[in-house]
Amino acid sequence: MPLINKTCQFVEQQLAGDGSGHDWWHIHRVWNLAKNIAEQEGANLLIVELSALLHDIADWKFHDGDESKGPQMAEHFLIENQVDRDVIDPVIEIIATLSYKGAGVATPMKTLEGKVVQDADRLDAIGAMGIARTFAYGGHKNRLMYHPDEKPVLHQSFADYKKNTGHTINHFYEKLLLLKDRMNTASAKQMAEGRHQFMQTYLDQFYEEWDGKA
Ligand code: NI
16 A cells, blocks of 8 residues: 555544544645645655654643654654655654744744645644634633633743643634744745634624624
């Protein structure tokens, strides 16, 4: 079986039953976005596709904050499938450095392929998809949708961001609305505009309805 198909099968199996917004279809959307951006930006497609498919294989949010689990599982899978070392190394480097770690924490990507996959993952965290996933994740964590007295916190360290238990609307201000300006590539920046606008409109309507004004 071709490597990409095999990787899809492996990831789908690993993430089966996830109800937190990190399910197979998140991976599938990120994979499509990443391919689209990679073509526009001229990035290495094999590295981009493998990184996109494997990027959430063991997310720190679901392994008691253990960030080394994902890269380890990905490396193991790629070695088992006789992938070249010069593909494995950049892929696991991307998976290890990709994720958002708080408003005040920089997460720069070294390679064009890393920039592309990080952009794809961040695009799926905003817009209509981002809204749906954020509420799904909040429900998964038993969080309130909103509390008018609790203000957002712009986390300055990854440790603080990880401990965060605030309501879901705060998450828009702590992450989602900041992502547009953190896109790496020109193609993703352009796609982020529309998604960002949509979230602003959504929040305006949310507050209107909350106050019984709309
Ligand atoms: Ni992801």
